[in-house]
Amino acid sequence: MNRQHFPTTPLGRIKLFFTLFDSRWEDLTKANWVTTVYRDFSAGLIVAMTAIPMAMGFAMAMGMRPENGIIAGALACVIGRTFGGSKYQVYGPTAAFIPVIAALFAKYGPANGGAFETAHGFLIFVSIISGVILIVMGIFGFGRYAKLVPNSIIVGFTVGIAVAIALTNMEDILGIESFADLLGQDEDIKGGLFHNLSAVFRNLDKINLWSIFLGVLTFAVTKGLLRISIFIPGPVIAMGLATVLSSTLLADKGIILVKDIYGSIPNNFFVLTRPSLPILTTGVIVDIFYFVGAIVFVSGVESILCSSMADKLANNQKTPFNPDKEFFGQGMVQILTPLVQGFPCTGALARTATSIKAGAQTPLAGYFKAIIKLSMAYFLAHYLELIPMACIGGILVWVASNMIKPSEIKEIKHAGKFEFAMMVYTAVMVPVTDFLTGVLSALIIYFSVKYIYRKRGQSQVSLREQS
Template identity: 75%
Template sequence: MVQQSERQATTTWRERLKLFFTLYDSRFEDLEKHNWKTTLYRDFSAGLIVAMTAIPMAMGFAMAMGLRPEQGIIAGALACIIGRTFGGSKYQVYGPTAAFIPLIASLIAKYTAITGSAEQAHGFLVVVSIIAGVVLMIMGISGLGKYAKLVPNSIVVGFTVGIAIAIALTNFEDILGIETVADTIGQDEDIKGGFLHNISAALHHLNFINIWSVVIGLSTFFLTRYLLKVSIFIPAPLISIAAATLASATLLKDKGIILIRDIYGTIPNNFFVFTPPIMPEFSATLVVDIVYFVTAIVFVSGVESLLCSSMADKLANNKRTPFNADKEFWGQGLVQIITPLLNGFPCTGALARTATSIKAGAVTPFAGYFKGVLKLVLAFYVAPYLEIVPMACIGGILLWVASNMIKPAEIKEVKAAGRFELAMLVYTAAMVPLTDFLTGVLSALIIYFVAIKLFPSLKQESTIKPTVVAD
């Protein structure tokens, strides 16, 4: 029985491979003859709620990465369908996540400058994502899923805080309304850059702040937070953006608020566009970059997805077959290979959307299928209206995402584990935005395990559980 093989430790790569190609497995065990109508209704409702929530978030993530808004829509839909087909979790919702923003943004910015084309930069992203996908699939076949759980909790939480800081401070120019200042004043400088560059550039253009953009951005932020406090079932980001867009198109029509179409033009609804891999001119720097970005994509995909799967089982109070870590690696690999080839980018398990799906009643992977399809259908019909969304709204949504990533309870748990754990949290949280994702995390891991090896007393017994990178 497939269910039995999943509960037992699979010891050979052949057994794992057979399991990976068994698509209708124990993830669907809660769909039974006596309850199939109720179960499918619950999955459909959950998929609809998550789809409405995910559209504006996916657009915001894509634009923060230096990509087009429609690429976020297709990435989220495809990743969820592929992940739910080949992944190892019953409940997990896949899509764009905040952890990938600094990583992909740095690749797109660097290779747009090198190649002179954002399309070619995206083609290089396809290259490294495919390689990362192959690595993840090999890791799944090799049974390496269990090792992702060895990442210390303090570094996971520190990484989360660092990403949140980077997102909040590198995208606040959208709220300030100075996104296209460099172009409007005839400069060649691009105001979207790295963490320190972006802060410096924004401070130099404070005299161009549009107060109405600030109102729109902060209103989006606070309305989203308020609606979610009323009920998690409310598609708060979509409602907040709709209200702010209506205000900017009527009451604030002539206030100089920057819209999505001012930067990206028309938003097409032909989402499926084949984007082939493109290799820039060969050099030693290119090889280093390939290793760097592949390693980073594998790390984020593996750790975040497995931790999210584990948390999903807890949230759903799953009493039956738990998620399969190795199959999750396999599914993540296919997500990273297929999604970028069809105009998307790397995605992984998304905690906030997974939690929303579970609380909205999701029972089986069909909820993920409904989410992916409904997201495409909704986006297809509202595409003409997406281009009139103010950029300040996107800034407000990203600010909400960043604030949602920092959880005082998680920081307190790390603090309770000892001063060394807290120091590692602070170090990681600072290094991620000040250097880059991989430098911050890898240096933290090296320091952590070397220090534990040399000074075993630093490692105190702790009952805290690994946390998940929020999206």
């Protein structure tokens, strides 16, 4: 089925959006349902085991609590699989949202004299607005426009976010910020690029070598095991190994654990959280536009990229993903997930690829992933508190390293000097300034230059015709 067979009117799209059993389920038949369900369950199990440490790490890097990541990943997958436009996509916390949500919590949360509840309430508020905008965009057929974002800028902002993630998790591996927090000191290494680098040099005397050892060990074990096979839950094994070492051989080495920073991890996951607004000022209004724009951009672009990649990776020969329905599904995710202790989520490239390689064929894989993930977290909550913060940092640095793909950079380089320059510009501006400033300025420059060159080309053709 081709793209043009999807509904082309707003009313037709709305009807399709609420058709829950649509073409995404076409591979589940009476003849193969046992095999398909088994394959989807296996894929869900593999992804769930990989997703727990990653979700916790993403949440903590954003300035939130570990359980927020667990809840967000499970709930987003259920909602996205129900209302989204892709057969295969796995929804959950993603690296692209880290600088966006971290910036909100840095400004409105405890780090700046505010309260966690205030920052979370504001995040819910902007996320709901973003969700409504995404739903409207899906209804009016804006899904196809997400594909217009140049690949050079997409690769650039991915590289930039990878650098930002690595920098914002330096304190966990080095044992700097956590150590200062426990002593009641004010040093905070989570900030901009130059702030982070200068903070490292100011705190070289506080570095814990055993913390570095655990961070590097976690990174190496995760990367090594997943190179052997995607069916090996590398992050879980690495996390278990680091936790055992920190509680036995390294118990007296000053290793900071999750419970030292966040206390106990509750297993009463689903608690209603309401949106709220700080005192309305000009700055808050500007921030509303900023964060809404950032959430809409990340949701739209990353979900379309992930869906497109999933169809190619799965060699989908039947109905392709529907970009408009994907926008609608993203909108539902951004409205509902934060209301239950979660935060904005989108399609996760690495987890989607893992799910497909593990045999996923229908949205059932996403439902299984959510159920297994919550069940494991419920019974393991006490043990998750014992994970070293250095282990979380190692997992996130592994995530960051996977985001930088040499093949994509080479492809951009072969596309021309201008495309390569735009990739480099975006990659530098995202960590140096902020996510939205870097991407929007890159888009403005890109399309301005393209417009000027197109006009110049038309003028030259006109002059040749006149002569």
